[in-house]
Amino acid sequence: MGKLGAVAATGVAVLVLALGGWMRAPLPAAQGGGTISGKVKFTGAKPAMPKIDMSEEPKCKAKYTAAPPTDEAVVVNANGTLANVFVYVKSGLPASYKAPAPAGPVTLDQDGCRYHPHVFGILVGQNLAIKNSDGILHNIKAKGTKNRPFNISQPTTMTSERTFTAPEVMVPLECNVHGWMHAWLGVLPHPFFAVSGTDGSFTIKGLPPGTYTIEAWQEKYGAQTATVTVAGSETKTADFGFAAK
Amino acid sequence: MIDGLLVLALLAPLVPRPPSLVPLQDTTKGKAVYVKWCAGCHGDGGAGDGPSAAHMLPRPRNFTGAIYKIRSTASGQLPTDADLMRAIDEGLPGSAMPAWKGRLSDGERRDVAGYIKTFSAFFADTSQHAAALKFSGEPGGGTGAAALKTGRQFYDSIGCRKCHGDQGRGDGPSAPTLKDDAGFPIFAADLHQSWRFRGGGSAADIYHRLRTGLDGTPMPSFSDLIDQKFLTDEQLWRLAQYVRSLSPPDPPEVRDVIHAPQIAGPAPVSPDDSAWARADRYWFPLVGQVVRKARWFAPAVTGVWVQALHDGHTLALRLSWDDRTQSPDSAWLGFEQRVLETVAGDDSGPPKAEPWPDQLAVQFPRRLPEGSGGMERPYFLMGSETDPVYQWRWTSRPRKSVAGLARGIERFDTLPGALAGQASFDHGEWRLVFTRALATPDTANEVQLEAGRAIPVAFFGWDGSSGEHGSRMAVSTWYFLALDRPTPPGVFISPVLAMLVTLGLGLVVVRRARRRGTARAGRQR
Numbered sequence: 001m002g003k004l005g006a007v008a009a010t011g012v013a014v015l016v017l018a019l020g021g022w023m024r025a026p027l028p029a030a031q032g033g034g035t036i037s038g039k040v041k042f043t044g045a046k047p048a049m050p051k052i053d054m055s056e057e058p059k060c061k062a063k064y065t066a067a068p069p070t071d072e073a074v075v076v077n078a079n080g081t082l083a084n085v086f087v088y089v090k091s092g093l094p095a096s097y098k099a100p101a102p103a104g105p106v107t108l109d110q111d112g113c114r115y116h117p118h119v120f121g122i123l124v125g126q127n128l129a130i131k132n133s134d135g136i137l138h139n140i141k142a143k144g145t146k147n148r149p150f151n152i153s154q155p156t157t158m159t160s161e162r163t164f165t166a167p168e169v170m171v172p173l174e175c176n177v178h179g180w181m182h183a184w185l186g187v188l189p190h191p192f193f194a195v196s197g198t199d200g201s202f203t204i205k206g207l208p209p210g211t212y213t214i215e216a217w218q219e220k221y222g223a224q225t226a227t228v229t230v231a232g233s234e235t236k237t238a239d240f241g242f243a244a245k
Numbered sequence: 246m247i248d249g250l251l252v253l254a255l256l257a258p259l260v261p262r263p264p265s266l267v268p269l270q271d272t273t274k275g276k277a278v279y280v281k282w283c284a285g286c287h288g289d290g291g292a293g294d295g296p297s298a299a300h301m302l303p304r305p306r307n308f309t310g311a312i313y314k315i316r317s318t319a320s321g322q323l324p325t326d327a328d329l330m331r332a333i334d335e336g337l338p339g340s341a342m343p344a345w346k347g348r349l350s351d352g353e354r355r356d357v358a359g360y361i362k363t364f365s366a367f368f369a370d371t372s373q374h375a376a377a378l379k380f381s382g383e384p385g386g387g388t389g390a391a392a393l394k395t396g397r398q399f400y401d402s403i404g405c406r407k408c409h410g411d412q413g414r415g416d417g418p419s420a421p422t423l424k425d426d427a428g429f430p431i432f433a434a435d436l437h438q439s440w441r442f443r444g445g446g447s448a449a450d451i452y453h454r455l456r457t458g459l460d461g462t463p464m465p466s467f468s469d470l471i472d473q474k475f476l477t478d479e480q481l482w483r484l485a486q487y488v489r490s491l492s493p494p495d496p497p498e499v500r501d502v503i504h505a506p507q508i509a510g511p512a513p514v515s516p517d518d519s520a521w522a523r524a525d526r527y528w529f530p531l532v533g534q535v536v537r538k539a540r541w542f543a544p545a546v547t548g549v550w551v552q553a554l555h556d557g558h559t560l561a562l563r564l565s566w567d568d569r570t571q572s573p574d575s576a577w578l579g580f581e582q583r584v585l586e587t588v589a590g591d592d593s594g595p596p597k598a599e600p601w602p603d604q605l606a607v608q609f610p611r612r613l614p615e616g617s618g619g620m621e622r623p624y625f626l627m628g629s630e631t632d633p634v635y636q637w638r639w640t641s642r643p644r645k646s647v648a649g650l651a652r653g654i655e656r657f658d659t660l661p662g663a664l665a666g667q668a669s670f671d672h673g674e675w676r677l678v679f680t681r682a683l684a685t686p687d688t689a690n691e692v693q694l695e696a697g698r699a700i701p702v703a704f705f706g707w708d709g710s711s712g713e714h715g716s717r718m719a720v721s722t723w724y725f726l727a728l729d730r731p732t733p734p735g736v737f738i739s740p741v742l743a744m745l746v747t748l749g750l751g752l753v754v755v756r757r758a759r760r761r762g763t764a765r766a767g768r769q770r
Contacts, residue, residue, distance in 0.1 A: 136404070137407055149460060151460065151464070153466070155403040155404050158475070
C-alpha cells in the first residue's frame with residue numbers, strides 16, 4: 001500500500017471515529033536501515049478544549065452525533081500521551097542523502113468542517129491533494145513563510161493539488177469561512193517524519209546510520225529535541241514529554 | 246492557454262520589452278526615495294512597522310514576506326513588476342496607501358519599486374518567476390438583466406455571501422471571524438463601494454481579483470473553479486459584472502449643497518416611503534476623528550447618502566449608510582476587541598470591547614449666519630463651550646432620536662423640541678429619516694429652516710461593533726442644506742438628475758458605463 005493508500009485508509013478510520021484523533025503516521029516507504037521510535041508523554045492537567053459551534057453549517061454539525069466537536073490544539077490520549085505531535089529528523093542526514101521520489105500525493109480531507117489529518121508531513125515537491133468531502137464552501141489557505149502561500153476556494157465536492165518548494169516546519173493551513181479549521185503541515189526534504197498516534201507513539205524507519213537531531217513539535221507547546229545515534233538496522237527509543245501550561 | 250504561455254515565453258527574448266517590464270533594479274536611488282516617502286509607514290526595514298503604522302487598519306504592507314494583494318499572478322505567486330508599479334502609481338483605495346503618480350517622477354517610482362523587492366529573498370530566487378495569468382477580455386452585455394442574473398447565481402452557489410453577506414455589504418456569517426495573515430482583523434469588502442476596492446472598481450479589476458485572490462487576506466482565488474469546470478470563464482466574468490452592478494456606475498461625487506425640493510404631499514416620515522425614489526441622493530464622505538483624544542483612525546462608517554424633502558412646514562432628511570452590523574451585536578464583540586487592540590493604542594492602551602449602539606448625528610449651527618457675507622460657523626467638531634451647535638442624534642439601542650446642543654465632543658444637552666426619527670436596517674444598510682418642523686418656538690437654540698438660505702450642516706457616524714463611541718467616530722466637514730422654494734410640480738429636479746437618481750436603471754447610465762468599459766478594455770490591450 002502506497003503512502004496515498006495509507007493516508008486514505010487512515011482518513012476513513014478517522015472519519016469513523018470522528019474524534020479519535022490521528023491514528024498512526026504514514027510511514028516512509030524506505031526499507032532497511034535504522035529505526036527510531038518512542039512515545040510522546042503528557043504530564044499535568046489535561047486542558048479543556050473549547051467546543052466548536054458549527055450551527056452555521058448544519059451539514060457539518062450533523063456529522064457529530066456522539067459528542068460536539070472540540071478544538072484539536074491539544075489531543076491527550078486515553079493512556080495519557082499526546083497525539084498529533086510531529087516528530088522528524090531535523091538534522092544529521094549525510095549531505096549526499098537523496099530522498100526517494102514521492103509515491104503519490106498526500107491527501108488532506110475536509111470533512112465535517114475539519115481537516116483530516118490535523119497534523120501531517122509531506123516531501124518537498126510531493127503533491128498535496130486537497131479534498132473537499134463536505135460539498136460546502138471551504139477556502140484553503142497555506143501560510144508558509146519559506147514557501148509561497150496560497151489561498152484557493154472549493155465551493156463544492158472537489159480536489160485541488162498544490163506542491164511546496166522548500167522545507168518548512170510547519171506550514172499552517174486554515175479555512176477562513178470556518179475560523180476554527182486549522183491544520184499543520186511539515187514540509188521536509190526527506191521522508192523521516194511521523195506523527196504521534198492515538199497511543200502517543202511514533203516510528204521513523206529506514207534511517208541511514210548516523211547521529212540525528214530529532215525534533216518533536218506540538219502546535220501549542222512548541223518543540224523539543226533529542227539526539228539519537230543509530231547504526232545498521234537497530235531500533236532506538238526516543239521518548240518526549242510535554243507538560244500542561 | 247499553456248500553449249499560449251509557451252509561445253510567449255519563447256518569443257519573449259526577441260520582443261523589445263515595454264518599459265514597465267524592464268526589470269526593476271537600481272536600488273541605491275530607490276532606497277533614497279523609500280526612506281523619504283515610504284519608510285514612515287512601511288518601516289525602515291520594510292516590515293510594515295513605520296512610526297505611523299500603529300493606528301492603521303489595514304496596516305502598511307510588510308514587504309519582507311513578499312505577499313501582495315494586487316497581482317496579475319496566480320494565488321501565492323510574486324507580483325510582476327507591472328503589478329508593483331500599478332500599486333505604487335494608483336495606491337490602494339480604501340487604505341492609507343496613497344497614489345504616487347504625479348508626486349514622484351517615473352524614474353523615482355520605478356527605483357523605489359526595485360528597492361522594495363530587495364526586502365524579500367523571494368524576488369532574487371529565480372525559481373519563483375512571476376508570470377501574469379492570461380486574462381480573457383470582458384464579454385459584452387455585462388449590465389443586462391440576464392448577465393446579472395447569471396452573476397448572482399454564482400454569487401450564491403460559490404458562497405461569496407459567507408463573507409460578504411447576502412447583499413454584499415460585508416456582513417456574512419464568517420465576517421466577524423476574519424483576520425489577515427498577520428492576525429489583524431479584516432473586513433470582508435463592502436461590495437457596494439467599488440471605489441474603495443484596493444485593486445480598482447471596474448468589472449475587469451474585479452474579475453482579475455477573483456482570478457488571483459488577495460494574498461495575505463481571507464479572500465481566495467477562484468481560478469481553480471474554471472480549471473475544474475465548476476463554472477466557465479464567461480460565468481466568472483458575469484459574477485464580476487454582477488458585483489460591479491452593486492455600486493454606482495461612477496464613484497460618488499461630493500457636492501456641497503443638498504437641495505431639498507418642496508413637495509405637495511406631506512414630508513415622508515418613513516425611510517421606505519416611495520417619495521424618496523424621486524429625491525436626489527448626495528454622498529458625503531466621513532473620515533476618522535483625529536483632532537481630539539481619543540483619536541480614531543479606522544472609521545467604519547465611510548460616508549452617508551443624504552436626501553432631503555420638505556412640504557412647506559416640515560423637513561424630512563433621509564440618511565442611509567452601510568454598516569455591516571446592527572449594533573450592539575454579540576457576534577461581533579470579539580472582532581470589536583481586535584479592532585480596538587489594533588488601532589486604539591492612542592492613550593492608555595486599548596479599551597475593552599463593549600456592546601455600543603450604532604449612532605448618527607446631524608449638526609447645524611443654532612442660528613443661521615447673519616448678513617450676506619455671514620459664513621461664520623461654529624467649530625465643525627461639535628462646537629465649543631461658548632459656541633455650541635444644534636444636533637440631531639439617533640441611536641440604534643435604545644432606538645431613539647433626540648435634538649440638543651453639543652458643546653464640544655464631551656457635552657450634549659437635550660432640548661425638549663419635537664424631532665421625529667424612524668430607522669430601518671436591511672442587510673448591512675441603515676436608513677434613517679429625521680423630520681422636524683421648519684419653524685420652531687425656540688429660535689435661540691434650534692436652527693430655523695428657512696427656504697432659500699444656505700443652512701450649514703455636518704454629519705457624524707458611529708459603528709458600535711467596530712468599537713466606535715464618543716470621540717471614536719467618523720466626521721464630515723461643514724456642507725450646506727438648501728430648502729428650495731415651491732416650483733411647478735414635476736420639474737423640481739432636472740431630468741438628468743432624475744436619471745442618475747434611479748442609479749443603474751437609467752439608460753444613460755447604462756450606456757455610459759458600457760462606453761467606459763469599452764474604453765478601458767481598449768486601453769488594456
